[in-house]
């Protein structure tokens with residue numbers, strides 16, 4: 001069984017995907033981390049993120065980079081959304097994600113293009129969203145908890161900039177797959193969001209079983 005979870009920055013898709021992975025006993029891949037690792041490598045090697053050839057060179061990143069907590073920084077997220085717009089960067093990371101999705105026993109992946117590009121054949125697809133203000137409030141609380149001094153206005157501006165870049169790029173833009181179930185978490189607690197996500201996935205699986 002493959003479950004695809006997509007959505008914009010800080011919508012809660014990672015939180016939901018991890019909980020679904022526990023519930024259904026599936027391995028989980030946070031695909032944003034791959035783009036963040038490329039971004040961190042571009043920065044470490046002092047490359048130019050807007051040059052496709054530089055960003056492609058960083059796709060061969062050291063696997064240990066994936067465990068670096070600084071990947072979660074807001075600055076790395078912004079840089080990730082710049083490098084991820086290059087078609088050759090997306091191509092370089094494509095097979096790794098497809099292999100993970102199609103491993104025996106199934107998998108759950110979260111990102112921007114899981115339901116549209118990585119696993120269009122997924123058994124269940126969710127598109128997790130929340131208003132920019134709610135997402136910025138949550139991300140600001142998270143960053144403040146980690147000692148960051150970023151202001152709420154800065155976090156909101158960063159989220160809007162990332163949404164715009166991720167949605168406007170020509171290759172694999174952020175968009176809801178036609179067969180994805182939308183889940184707006186703006187007015188839901190984490191527990192309520194997870195319960196709703198489980199119910200949506202189970203409904204989708206039951207509908208597929210009835211069709212088969």
Ligand SMILES: Nc1ncnc2c1ncn2[C@@H]1O[C@H](COP(=O)(O)OP(=O)(O)OP(=O)(O)O)[C@@H](O)[C@H]1O
Nearest residue numbers: 009010011012013014015138142185188189190193
């Ligand atoms: N329903 C919710 N209610 C309150 N806080 C939430 C909810 N869902 C997630 N959060 C919190 O919001 C923050 C962002 O959530 P999460 O990291 O899951 O988002 P994301 O979509 O995976 O973000 P990104 O795309 O930037 O990786 C986290 O601090 C998380 O604990």
Ligand SMILES: Nc1ccn([C@@H]2O[C@H](COP(=O)(O)O)[C@@H](O)[C@H]2O)c(=O)n1
Nearest residue numbers: 031032033035080081084111112113166
């Ligand atoms: N499937 C994906 C996942 C992520 N991206 C890009 O990476 C940035 C960081 O992702 P997070 O999920 O960790 O926020 C994101 O803004 C996207 O630009 C992607 O393109 N495709």
